[in-house]
Amino acid sequence: MAPLASQKLAVDLIGLDFFDPEAMEEAVQGSQFEHSLDVPGQFHGTVVQARNERTRLDWGRYDLPVIARGPFAPDRMTFGALLNEQGNSLVNGLVLPPGSMLLFREGEELNTRLSPNSNWLTIQLDRQSLAQIGLEPSNRGVDAWRPDVESDRVLRKKILKNARFIESTTHRAREAGLLAANQSINDIEDDVLVVLTRLLGARRVLPVIASHQGKEEALRIVRDAINYMEANIDSPITIAEICAALPTNIKSLERAFLHTYGIGPKQYLSRFRLSNLRRMLLRASGGERVLTEAYLACGLPHFSRAAQGYKHLFGELPSLTLSRAQS
Structure with a gap:
């Protein structure tokens, strides 16, 4: 589907009525992933891609478990969240339950097996944005957090609500809707920066995978x-x-x-x-x-x-x- 665009926002919708590895290669903008279907079945999926002047956001849902590997974008850090309600996913050797959050460094490699009915979201952040709020993540590895406080669950619901609104703009090309979707992207970024400040500050971090x-x-x-x-x-x-x-x-x-x-x-x-x-x-x-x-x-x-x-x-x-x- 052709992107909808305003002065500050573009939104693409990739509908997958069957398993198509090439169409899924850039499920995360600026990245390059190889995909393999892990179990037999009729595959369906959707990927929503949105970007404004500062932020790139991707939201995907796959009904069957998928294996994916490849590097993230080399110019930005990537924050990821597993938004599905059930099923553990494997990410770079860690078993992560629904609600888990991750922070990948620039160009970091992803190796994952997503659970059935996976629901994931990524938002790409530059180091300058993080530095502005006093965060200076290390230059190597992946940080991962499992949900263990109520605020994490509230954040997941807020992110999901905003992502659904962004997707809805692909069905109604009105300027007002696009402007509201642009605000939704900014809201997700603000929420992510707030939670990263709390998580990194409190050091509630699983062992950094690369180390x-x-x-x-x-x-x-x-x-x-x-x-x-x-x-x-x-x-x-x-x-x-x-x-x-x-x-x-x-x-x-x-x-x-x-x-x-x-x-x-x-x-x-x-x-x-x-x-x-x-x-x-x-x-x-x-x-x-x-x-x-x-x-x-x-x-x-x-x-x-x-x-x-x-x-x-x-x-x-x-x-x-x-x-x-x-x-």
């Missing part, structure tokens, strides 16, 4: 393994080959993926290949030859087996996805 030796090592193993998978996506590599290339042992590799995404490396590799196949088919043009080339490009030489795995995960055969892309 936690065990989690840092697990994230390094996962990062190196996925880089190897990406570099060899057109080859039917094995878990033993990945271990030899890093190098690490199978037990450490298995543990690192379970801590980071809740699934083992073999499951991750399978979802990674199938999600990349879907990405290619949704943007492809051509017939049976294109489908064959896509299978091989994703390291899936057993076409029948790959087609059944694809249908199990996405609810349709690859040929149907290709037909949709060409219609």
